[in-house]
Amino acid sequence: MNQPLVSMRSVCKKYSRERATIDALRDVSLEVGEGEFVRLSGPSGSGKTTLLNLIAGLDRPDQGEIVVSGVDITRLSVRRASKYRAKQVGMIFQSYNLIPQLTALENVLLPMIALGRANPSRARELLDLVGLSDRSDHNPAQLSGGEQQRVAVARALANDPALVLADEPTGNLDDQSAQMVMGLLTEAVRQRGRTLLLVTHERDTAQASDKSLELRGGLLR
Amino acid sequence: MMWIRLIFGGLGRRSVEAIAAFIILAATSATVATSLMVVEGARNALAQAERRDRPDIIEVKSRFNRALFETPRSGNLPPLTIPVYQPLIDPGDLEAAAGDNQVIKRQSLFRNVVSGDSFLNIYIFGIDPDLEPEVSSFSVVHGRFLRKQDREVAVLDQASAHALGVDVGGTFPVRKADGEDLHLTVIGILDRINLRAAPPRSAEAPSLMPESTFVSSGAFVNLQTSEDIFGRPTLTDALVVARSASDVPDVVAGIQQAFRLDPGVFVTERFNQFQRKIRDFALTLALFSAISIATALVVGSFAANLLHDIYVGRRRQYATLMALGFAPAMGMAPALVFGLVLGIAATAIGTLAATALVPRSFAMPSLMADLGPTEPVLDGLVASSIMAIAIAAVLVGVLSTGLRLLRRPIAMDLSEESS
Numbered sequence: 001m002n003q004p005l006v007s008m009r010s011v012c013k014k015y016s017r018e019r020a021t022i023d024a025l026r027d028v029s030l031e032v033g034e035g036e037f038v039r040l041s042g043p044s045g046s047g048k049t050t051l052l053n054l055i056a057g058l059d060r061p062d063q064g065e066i067v068v069s070g071v072d073i074t075r076l077s078v079r080r081a082s083k084y085r086a087k088q089v090g091m092i093f094q095s096y097n098l099i100p101q102l103t104a105l106e107n108v109l110l111p112m113i114a115l116g117r118a119n120p121s122r123a124r125e126l127l128d129l130v131g132l133s134d135r136s137d138h139n140p141a142q143l144s145g146g147e148q149q150r151v152a153v154a155r156a157l158a159n160d161p162a163l164v165l166a167d168e169p170t171g172n173l174d175d176q177s178a179q180m181v182m183g184l185l186t187e188a189v190r191q192r193g194r195t196l197l198l199v200t201h202e203r204d205t206a207q208a209s210d211k212s213l214e215l216r217g218g219l220l221r
Numbered sequence: 222m223m224w225i226r227l228i229f230g231g232l233g234r235r236s237v238e239a240i241a242a243f244i245i246l247a248a249t250s251a252t253v254a255t256s257l258m259v260v261e262g263a264r265n266a267l268a269q270a271e272r273r274d275r276p277d278i279i280e281v282k283s284r285f286n287r288a289l290f291e292t293p294r295s296g297n298l299p300p301l302t303i304p305v306y307q308p309l310i311d312p313g314d315l316e317a318a319a320g321d322n323q324v325i326k327r328q329s330l331f332r333n334v335v336s337g338d339s340f341l342n343i344y345i346f347g348i349d350p351d352l353e354p355e356v357s358s359f360s361v362v363h364g365r366f367l368r369k370q371d372r373e374v375a376v377l378d379q380a381s382a383h384a385l386g387v388d389v390g391g392t393f394p395v396r397k398a399d400g401e402d403l404h405l406t407v408i409g410i411l412d413r414i415n416l417r418a419a420p421p422r423s424a425e426a427p428s429l430m431p432e433s434t435f436v437s438s439g440a441f442v443n444l445q446t447s448e449d450i451f452g453r454p455t456l457t458d459a460l461v462v463a464r465s466a467s468d469v470p471d472v473v474a475g476i477q478q479a480f481r482l483d484p485g486v487f488v489t490e491r492f493n494q495f496q497r498k499i500r501d502f503a504l505t506l507a508l509f510s511a512i513s514i515a516t517a518l519v520v521g522s523f524a525a526n527l528l529h530d531i532y533v534g535r536r537r538q539y540a541t542l543m544a545l546g547f548a549p550a551m552g553m554a555p556a557l558v559f560g561l562v563l564g565i566a567a568t569a570i571g572t573l574a575a576t577a578l579v580p581r582s583f584a585m586p587s588l589m590a591d592l593g594p595t596e597p598v599l600d601g602l603v604a605s606s607i608m609a610i611a612i613a614a615v616l617v618g619v620l621s622t623g624l625r626l627l628r629r630p631i632a633m634d635l636s637e638e639s640s
Contacts, residue, residue: 049632049636050632053630053632056544056632058544058631058632059630059631059632059633060630078549079548079549082543082546082547082548082549082552083546083548085544085545085546086545086546086547089546091544091545093635097537097541097544099227099231099538099541099542100231101226101227101231102223102226102227102230106223106227109223110542110545110547111545111546113547114542114546114547114548114551115546155545159546
């Protein structure tokens, strides 16, 4: 394995819901190398999204440490965690999370603005990469689900992050669109030599990935 | 354009709530602005009345001299030195009784000045030229006003100067108590005099205000000069300026105690009368202030609640921005800017409406007539108070969303369905 980019050690995460405590992750340890494509699967509620959120610094573990590029992100302040995400992480969500009042181009520009390096020509290049150069001025509502997720892929690559985290990016798409998005995503990440951690139910991606992991009841297998 | 759309765009059905919040804030601002403008105008009227009435001033006067009417009006009788008030006040006793409150001493005289073959009645006031202008006003049209070190000089009103046929640099004789004439040199002419607690006008004399029942003219000299004319240092009247209006009852008690054996010395104050006068006024102000505060609290919290709903609806957007790497302050900036622009615009429109609709001047029925009309005022205090209410409503509205985004994991807001 290449140099580990992400290293999780004994990570636990619990949620409390209506007096019940749910173990989302139980003593999870994991290493993901630079440039690796890791596929993460598991049934609903197994802790896949929680794992991705913890690596993105969008949530904090109750126990354990998560080291990304040599930095323990569990100890970062809210401000530093934002900076970490802007520089090192590209996020793709199942429900796209595009800003509805902004155009496709502007949505791609957002991560660059967060870093103070807005570059519209690069944003256009990325939209071209995902085949949406002619839809750059369209709002998300004017795009199909597949097109919206392609915009989200372009946005995730905006700051050329070392780590791309994709949470069931094709979960809301039809087969054809899902195939297209997955193809674009894996190809773009591979071409750039970036690390991809992909949460998916799609079995087709198993062959393309370097490593396939499965979460069940908060335990990694 | 992108930022404008990011901040204000995509409200969807929440735009109805945004419009409602805007209208409510504008209406609140108009109501509160009107109330505060009235309160501010009333406070100004009160301050004006306080400046005019000066409840902090205590008048100490000797008995009025009715012998004035025995003054010969013609013939070759020698001119008489007759005080307007009897000179019964010992300045040392008064200063001791007044303590560290300021004493403005006066000697008010009435003299028959020989002018050609006739007598001319002239009021002569011995004053302290440094202290008297603090309570009275003198408008010098030629020459200059008195100075402390001046001797045997006078400042005359235009009417008296005209009657005496003198101008700046001229002289006129005044008979002293010892029978000698003192020639006073005119150094200044006054075109307007407002002598606080002026004595009643009791004899025919040149006057700047012929219809006035109080003396509005005369020759003003230094106290030392008037002592020379009068031949004694005792005062005819004086004003004691208390350090604050609330000290007046104690100071009055002290002076009355000091002069209890002098039945010819009268102490009068306006503080109690003024207090009675402003009681209704204060009640009216309290009513308007209460209306303002109640309106601001009730309607402001309603507007804050509407804004809160809008923020809840957009919480996921703000969380998305932070998930994409926006710093917390930057991620929350669209929320704050949205609220502040809405609040400030609503406040500005409400305030403009209030300014256009509120009467320019009106008399409050509960006020005593002599406090004068109230003129509603939009000043910095009113404007900043209204602005503070709008900003407070916005901050209360954004508080829950802000705290949630900063304190709770962003992941929770990202997974939340937008409402």
